[in-house]
Amino acid sequence: MAFRGPKVWLWRWRRNPLKRRADAVEAWAVLAAWVLTVLTGVLAGLTTAGTVEHTMARERVEWRPVVALLTERAPGTADSRAGTASGEHVWAKVRWNAPDGSTHTGQARVRPGSGVGTPVTVWTDAQGRLVTRPATESEARSRAALVGGLAGVCAGFVPFVAGRAVRRRLESRRIDQWGYEWARVGPLWGGRMRG
Incomplete structure (x- = not known):
């Protein structure tokens, strides 16, 4: 079992001498992805639900x-x-x-x-x-909520996946940098251990 220390809130934005530029970029990318996911999902859901409910209200009047x-x-x-x-x-x-x-x-x-x-x-x-x-008012509200919720989830999925892709790319670059630094420093460090 691995030891875990106390949970530190906002650890991605705290000062740390070991934190690299890529770590800061990743922190902001994760925050931006979550904010965009929530905003996109909520706005798309509310807009779609409003449109569906308005359309069904118009049908009740015209039909x-x-x-x-x-x-x-x-x-x-x-x-x-x-x-x-x-x-x-x-x-x-x-x-x-x-x-x-x-x-x-x-x-x-x-x-x-x-x-x-x-x-x-x-x-x-x-x-x-x-x-x-035509749908009754309660049926229209239910359908609007269902369609709006589905639209919100689908719309929010786009920035979520984009954020995951950015994070994966940053992590890949970070691993490549670690490999490059280890290839450069590793032989020197290993030689000191033998001497």
Whole structure:
């Protein structure tokens, strides 16, 4: 077991006669990488979450429910004994009128076995195209937090990896310098030990 002394805070920035320029550069590079990682992650996460939540709020305002009518009989049977649970839905062709009066058709989820002319509520955008039901405020907050968190982690990963690369390069240079100094001084030091 190796002996460890007491933990010294901010040891990278303390004065030390053995500290080289590369050690100071590494200390600042590590600090800069951590600060950039945190700032980039937080800013990207907050920006993305705000954008997602704003987009979903706009969808709640612009998207409208419309009553559509089935144009064909829905596949399946309405009998739950036939293996179709009452909560399941199937795709069927429906027709609805857009706000400008034009007629549109598309596919919507309906109860199995529904007949032609059965009314179904669908959601449309401002142009009358089919869309999914907009997210509620709580769903939008949850999705925004999830997407923002993921974006923040991904964005913060970039400066973190860059900082690791800089640190690895500095460490490689430091090891090369140690090798060079040892090759120069080592034979002299070893000769004194024999003499």
